[in-house]
Amino acid sequence: MNLRRDVFQAIADPTRRAILLLVASQALTAGAIASNFDTARPTVSKHLQILTECELLEQKQTGREIYYYINAKKMKQVADFIEPFRNMWDDRFNTLEAIMKAYTAKK
């Protein structure tokens, strides 16, 4: 059975985060990516497969080579997942500050 890939599990792995950083600056082939790691080539291929499955990486054929590109839209979605939560607390705390300032003014 093929488990659905979770994007947050994908970026929890340090090698996969390193791959994303590498590809972020330029599109690379699987071979070029693997040459940056001591890890065995099949292991790197597995990481690339996971990153592609959860759409953090995209493959594009150029001539005989397949290049890996970063999917900026998906990456932004991951980076932003904490932002609504942070905004909620920021709103609450802004309200708290306003209320307590008014509270001192009333005294």
Next chain:
Amino acid sequence: MERKTKVNAEDGKQDIMITREFDLPIELLFKAHAEPELIEQWMGTKVLKLESKKHGSWQFETTSPKGNIVVQMGGVIHEFIPNQKITRTFEMANTPFGVQLEITKFEKLTDDTSKVSMHVIYESVAQRDEVLKLPFAQGINYAHNRLQDFMNKLK
């Protein structure tokens, strides 16, 4: 002066840290966390029960503008040290998110400024990420409305 709320959530960890500095003396910051009528105003929730003491328990409820109950939450208070620390558990009723432990520390910066740090520990990494991904829009709008109502009353 605008002060920003920071949320630190590291990959693959089952906890988060929320910190914020306030233009308020520590006594007022703490009071806002201890008194039901003040919590209702800034959290945008109805306080059904709040025993601000060691071994006390608490229960809040959020309702939609139409008056329907959106979520009930509650837990117990493990530690309550005025102007220093509140330790409590937090659980949303009828949800699969389990229980979380919240350690809230209060810190005096100057006579007129203070800081709060909330350390929230979830049952698992997966549970933390699920909770962080919950849709918050409704709660946010509600808090805005409460603030607006409050400011209007002051005019």
